[in-house]
Amino acid sequence: MSIKANLSSIKNSFYNPACLLIAVSKTQPSSAILEAYGAGIRDFGENKVQELTAKQVELPADIRWHFIGHLQTNKVKYIAPFVHLIHGVDSLKLLLEIDKQAEKSSRVCSCLMQIHIAQEETKFGLDREELLAIFQNPELRHLKNVRIIGLMGMASFTDDEHQIRSEFRFLKNLFDECKSLQLPENVQLSELSMGMSGDYLIAQEEGSTMVRIGTAIFGERNYTKQ
Numbered sequence: 001m002s003i004k005a006n007l008s009s010i011k012n013s014f015y016n017p018a019c020l021l022i023a024v025s026k027t028q029p030s031s032a033i034l035e036a037y038g039a040g041i042r043d044f045g046e047n048k049v050q051e052l053t054a055k056q057v058e059l060p061a062d063i064r065w066h067f068i069g070h071l072q073t074n075k076v077k078y079i080a081p082f083v084h085l086i087h088g089v090d091s092l093k094l095l096l097e098i099d100k101q102a103e104k105s106s107r108v109c110s111c112l113m114q115i116h117i118a119q120e121e122t123k124f125g126l127d128r129e130e131l132l133a134i135f136q137n138p139e140l141r142h143l144k145n146v147r148i149i150g151l152m153g154m155a156s157f158t159d160d161e162h163q164i165r166s167e168f169r170f171l172k173n174l175f176d177e178c179k180s181l182q183l184p185e186n187v188q189l190s191e192l193s194m195g196m197s198g199d200y201l202i203a204q205e206e207g208s209t210m211v212r213i214g215t216a217i218f219g220e221r222n223y224t225k226q
């Protein structure tokens with residue numbers, strides 16, 4: 001199937017049609033991104049800083065680029081001038097650096113805090129207590145060039161649908177709990193980024209507002225090609 005056909009069948013399958021589809025284009029060539037762009041997609045997700053900046057200069061300027069990988073503080077400066085949303089923020093230190101670099105571009109950079117919801121040890125992210133500690137840290141309210149607009153999480157890599165659902169439900173409950181707290185002005189929680197090719201329908205049923213889908217749009221990634 002073509003990228004365009006994949007996109008329309010994914011969109012047609014959505015449990016929540018208002019959920020934002022982010023096309024995860026990591027490892028994919030610009031030609032594939034342009035095909036999805038031609039089908040109306042404007043939100044693309046990348047997880048490597050170098051790959052993202054290279055694609056950003058050569059692809060249409062109205063693309064909204066989402067950074068979905070693990071961001072190192074020393075690389076924030078390369079994406080802060082243009083990135084639309086950083087999904088994987090997992091420390092106050094990183095927020096401080098994003099604030100500093102966004103200020104240089106006179107921008108306010110939108111971020112999602114990444115929460116560890118999977119069973120696997122390897123996945124990045126904060127636990128509930130670490131998240132609440134960041135929200136309560138007095139340093140946070142002084143950051144004028146970052147805006148925390150929600151939470152992001154990745155479920156376990158498993159066929160166990162109950163497991164996946166309970167992980168997404170945990171994240172949604174934490175999201176709702178945080179929304180009920182008194183938070184600084186630069187924290188306005190409206191987005192819940194959860195769901196990938198294999199679990200986006202479960203994620204939508206559990207309250208996702210944005211799904212990050214790669215393989216189901218572009219096919220299997222070829223990591224040896226580049």
Ligand SMILES: *Cc1c(COP(=O)(O)O)cnc(C)c1O
Nearest residue numbers: 024047068196197212213214215
């Ligand atoms: C690669 C990636 C995705 C997309 O995964 P698919 O299974 O190909 O849809 C989503 N989120 C993150 C954080 C990723 O790194």
